[in-house]
Amino acid sequence: MSTERVHRVGEAREPRRWRSDGPPWRRWTDPPAGRLPWISSLALALVQLVGTTVASQHQQDRVDLNPLARLLLVLGPALLVLRHRYPRATVFAACAVATVYLAAGFPYGPIVFSVAVACFSAITMGHRHAAWGAVGMAWLGHALVTHWLYRWLPPADDTAAGWWQEMGIAAWVLVILALSELARVRNEQLSRERIEREVAERRRADEERLRIARELHDVLAHSISVINVQAGVGLALLDQDPEQARAALTTIKAASKEALGEVRQVLDSLRTPGSAPRSPAPGLDRLPELTEQASAAGLHVEVRAEGRRADLPPGADLAAFRIVQEALTNIVRHSEARTARVALRYGPQELHLLIEDDGPASSDATGGRADSMSGGNGLVGMRERAAAFGGTVEAQPRPEGGFSVRACIPLPHKETL
Secondary structure, eight states: OOHHHHHHHHHHTSOOOOBTTBOTHHHHHSOSTTOOOHHHHHHHHHHHHHHHHHHHTTOTTSOOOOHHHHHHHHHHHHHGGGTTTSHHHHHHHHHHHHHHHHHTTOOOSTTHHHHHHHHHHHHHTTOHHHHHHHHHHHHHHHHHHHHTGGGGSSSTTOOOOOHHHHHHHHHHHHHHHHHHHHHHHHHHHHHHHHHHHHHHHHHHHHHHHHHHHHHHHHHHHHHHHHHHHHHHHHHHHTTTOHHHHHHHHHHHHHHHHHHHHHHHHHHHHHHSTTOOOSSOOOOGGGHHHHHHHHHHTTOEEEEEEESOOOOOOHHHHHHHHHHHHHHHHHHHHHBOOSEEEEEEEEOSSEEEEEEEEOOOBOTTSTTOHHHHHHHSSHHHHHHHHHHTTTOEEEEEEOTTSSEEEEEEEEOOSOOOO
């Protein structure tokens, strides 16, 4: 079974959750992009027709339902089909239809559902002023009809409505508007959270790509530099000194095997995210191996440690090792020095690294060694590794000749070993 299939099966077994773009009712009322919400509009039309027909049986003082009334009951939901494309026009039209229906003296009923849905859609889509204005005009029109225009409108012998009734209608209007505003705020919050999650995921992906790029650069640059030097030695001594050529080939084999192992470890982390690495990440305890590889490339490395060694976190230990490795690699690649010095100074709160050589720069180092380091990925990678733990890296030519790399990595507040 492939990894993708396992992933899909794992997702299928997860409990149902709300989507990041809203609660479940959004899936029922909002169709996919480019399609009209005709199903919900048709359902609302049936509700208004049936509900008003039932309600009219208890309203003998109102005008009987006729074809015009039924047309208005269907027209409101029909307008809602366009509520996602034209929310402002839809809410004004739905309010106008409801106002005409009530002004004609037809029975009260769920005609206001169309107004509520249109108002809700307009507000949640960001057209607050249009929704508030349309609903306010509808309520004002109803108040004029029930308190002044009723004398000239059906039904006959109608009387003015009580103000308590108007206050109740106003309260329901405010409830609809308040619920719509709450839904709008919730949708905006969900949108912000979704955007923040997407940004965080992209940032984590970028950081992971950068980490892998640094690891591959450090591993390959160091190993290939050693292989390149030893390959040159082997070719030069192949006929004159076969034993020395054999030793160079042995070094190439060991360096390539180690590089392949570390590259495989990095790639395994891509294939199985979150799983533990098969082998521990390198640290300063592997400095002897690093100095042996440098010696095989013709660079003698002197290591000196000062202070009481502190217990470094795995990440900081790896960063310190990679900084030393990259500095020695650059000496092999860009300097003719045959001796390098590595000083480790453990302080109470930070670790200081100093890697230096006496030079001079090799003749094939284009633009000088400082330009080569500043223009490549080596110095950038060292600075990024140190900065990840709040440290710094400085690389510059020495006044007396050669080059030096100084790094400072803060230590955790733990007891020293």
